[in-house]
Amino acid sequence: MITDIYNWQVQAKEYFIQENYLQAAKLYEQAIAIEPNTISYYWDLGLLMLLQGQEAEAQMTWMLPMTEADEEQLPIWTNQLFQILQIEAERRETLAEYSLAWLIRQHMREINPSYINNLLQILILSLKLEKIEEIDDLNKWGLIESLKAKEDIEIDIELLIQVLKEFLTIIPLNPVNLNLIEASLPYFPDTHQCFSILLPAAMRIGHTLRQPMLAASILSLHLRLEPDNVEILRHLATFYQDARNYSQGIEIARLCYSLSEGLADKIFALHLLLRGLMSAGGYWQEICTTSQELETVFQQFIKAERIPLEEGRILRLLTPSFAIPHIKDAPADFRAIHNQVAEVFNFYIKALAQSEGKIYCHNNTNNKKLYGATKKLKIGYVSYALRNHSVGWLARWLFQHHDRDKFDIHTYFVNYTLVNDYLQEWYLGQAGKPRQLGMNGLEIADQIYQDEIDILIDLDSITLDITSEVMALKPAPIQVTWLGWDASGIPAIDYFIADPYVLPDDAQNYYTEKIWRLPQTYIAVDGFEVGVPTLRRDDLDIPMDAVVYLSAQRGYKRHPETTKWQMQIIKQVANSYFLIKGLAEEETIKRFFYQIAEEEGVDCSRLRFLPQVHLESVHRANLGIADIVLDTFPYNGATTTLEILWMGIPLVTRVGEQFAARNSYTMMMNAGITEGIAWTNEEYIEWGVRLGNDAALREQISWKLRQSRQIAPLWNGKQFTREMEKAYEQMWQRYIEAK
Missing domain, CATH: 3.40.50.11380 (Rossmann fold)
Structure with a gap:
């Protein structure tokens, strides 16, 4: 029997700390028997039962005094119980006992379903415990509606920010989760804080996790706060383009360029615009004017005074050069500009490293x-x-x-x-x-x-x-x-x-x-995995005796001049069809080819646009539907050329001056094939027509390619590796001799 109130409470507390909940509960049961009107005893006893896993008994214990409460007492007593549970939940969180904290907060939610800070804490705990089903039921909580209402809300802003950080870091997002982010944005004390949370998360989701459309959805939300934030627009344009939503990506890139002020920013905005236009596979007039503008801005940047640039702007200087070799074959002119930009890039990166104390010294080699x-x-x-x-x-x-x-x-x-x-x-x-x-x-x-x-x-x-x-x-x-x-x-x-x-x-x-x-080839492979084809001529409504040409490259390699040559070949070879494959915006690339076909007098019914396939092995197998492949210029195929040659298919390529315009040439030479190598535009057309009209020549080339698998440098990865290793050893020897 309890006689000393102070002593029994001290003893109960000791039992509680020792997690001897059973003994502590017995003391509270005795106390209630003596003082049944002391309401707090019921709260503590119910908590002890909850900690023992007796949830139903805990709820019954809490409800006992509630049934006797009048209208004035009920909210007071409810709040007392809520506070006791909150103190214990916070203590458990401090001890990293997240499962118990989560359980307690769930009962707090039953007591006060609309208390936002508790809902936010439950979200954090659910994330830590990976209770995905709880997060998926977010709509049922009423949290998003309460945030959107923005009336009579006592909200812990730091807690809300913590929730968003955890949310964006740990789990993939769905539309409900995006609704939570959207509803939270008005509570940020400043837009920069929102920016510093959403942008890194979007970059991780878009680039590392490779979910660009989801990343774009996140950044689109931030644009509601800052419609003219150029940094957000840059990444948004990239993500839309990566998700193949080219029209939106192009539109955002145009906006980005119009808002860019510094030369470094203009260079990257023009890159984004070219990236979208070329990936879509059309827009050639705008591609040319944008490319000329890019070269002009590059020249201005080279001549400009060196002003401090932060790391992000420095890193964006080189990538824009990627577009230009797709548009023209003028390596001496191109590299005269590009090498100077690369030198400026190198200067800025070294300065950045030195400011961070990063100096790599190789003079003290042992x-x-x-x-x-x-x-x-x-x-x-x-x-x-x-x-x-x-x-x-x-x-x-x-x-x-x-x-x-x-x-x-x-x-x-x-x-x-x-x-x-x-x-x-x-x-x-x-x-x-x-x-x-x-x-x-x-x-x-x-x-x-x-x-x-x-x-x-x-x-x-x-x-x-x-x-x-x-x-x-x-x-x-x-x-x-x-x-x-x-x-x-x-x-x-x-x-x-x-x-x-x-x-x-x-x-x-x-x-x-x-x-x-290297003495023979800069690249060699032992071969490729080839799957089961999914393309048949009858599925494409192509006669079995027809001559089938194929071009399989991404949209940004589609040059109108080369496409004209291809149409002239189709026009001159009776009963021929042209298959077009490669990532691009479907309607744009069709308009591009149809317009040139009509200009060259080719019936558009002879063109077929092939769908993408997910497996590389199936893609290679499907190449076999072609009798001849027509290469792109001034940017040749590379991996695709190797695959075509491995499959034994004749190829027509136009050799240029730049690296990108000579890939197919070196691969054909290293496979032992000269038929189809063109040094002029006219030769490209001539080879295309000749191969289309000469089935015996095609068969001869295919036979030579099959034989080359055993003897050609292109298909000897081991020999190539020895040549690379010899190069490494010679590079090292030169280095130590110079030392």
Whole structure:
């Protein structure tokens, strides 16, 4: 029997702290028997029962005094119970006992369903406990409606911001979740705080998780607060284009350019506009005027006084050059501009690194490194594309055939994310020492420097700004560009891998990197996986005796001049059809081809537009429907050309002067095929017509291509790897001799 109120409460508290809830509950039961009108005893006893897992008993205990309460007492007593539960929930959260805290707060929600701060806490706990079903039922809580009402709300703004941060970091979003973000925006004390939360989340969702439309939805919400925020508009244009919503992406890019003031901002806005226009696969007049404007702004930027630029603006300087070689084949003129921009880029990146205390010194190389003839070279590969990507498909034979006894391989995965990607998983197994990294160039460079890489190979060139930043920082004593694109022009890069064909003899005159020509080919593969075809002539309403031409490239490689040549070929070859495949905006690309066909006198009924297929192996199998493939110019196929040659299909290509206009040429030469190589526009048309009219010649080329699989350098990944490794050793020898 309880006789001393103070002593029994002290004892009950000790039991509670010791989690001896049963003994503590007995003391409260005795206290209620003595003082049944002390309401707080019921609250504490019910809590003890709840902590023992007796939820129904807890609720009954709390309800006992409530049934006796009058109208004035009921809200007071309800609030007392709510406060006791809140104190205990907060204590459990401090102890990281999230399951108990979540349970307590659920009962708080039953007591006061509309108290927003408790609902927000439940959301945070549900995220921590991965109770996705709770989050999916968000509409039932009334939280979004209460936020939208904005009447009589006592809301903890910091708590709301924490909810959004957790929300955007942990789970994929659905329309209900987006409604929560939208309803929360008016509560932000300033727009910059909203910007600093939504933009990083959108970039992670759009780029790392590869859900661009979802990222665009998030950024569109922020535009309601700041319609003219150029930084948001830049990313929004990119995400719309990545989601193949080209019309919106183009419109946002135009708006972005109209609002851009500084030269660096104008350069990137023009890039975004070109990116959208070219990806859509049409708009050629606007493409040409925009490209001319880009070159003009580039020239202005080169001549302008060097003013401080923050990292984001620096990183955007190089990528815009990517568009120009798709439009014209003038490498000497192009590189005269691009190399200067790359030099400015390198200057800014070095200044940024120095301000962060990042200076990589390679002068103190130890004696073993300098003079050890048997030194095992550390080779580093850095790329965002070692996955289901053209670079991923082509680089794998080098990784597979590397001599691990002579070379220590390190692989740096930029913007790595765990996704269901067979090729990425393969690379992780072949990577030697894999580093799964994010999108911070300084951190990536630090890792490379700490690993003491001897020769660093850039597989991305200017196609990813983060990789360009890493290379400009010079974390390795020897740096090389291979495969991803043309040379980047960054002064910190020493060599550009080429071969006897892919660059003309005088190319060194306009390259800042030393061109390192491998003896035969700059790329080789052992082959490709080929699946089961899903295309048949009868499905496309094409006669079995027809001559089928194919062009399989993305929209941004579609040049109207080349398309005219292709139409002239179709016109001259009786009973011929032209299949068009590649990512583009469907209606725009159709208008583009139909207009040129009509201008050249070709019946549009002879054109067929093929759907995309998801599996690369099926894509390759479907190439077999073609008798002849017509290459693009001035930007040739690369991966597609290799696939076409592997499938034994004759190819017509126009050879130009720039790297992008000579890819098919070098691949055909290294497969032992000269038929179909054109050095003029007229030759391109002539080869196309000749191959269409000469079935025996087509069969002869197909036979030669099948035979080449056993003998040609293009299909000998192991031999190619030995040649690359020899190049690495010679680069290193030159380096130590210079030291």
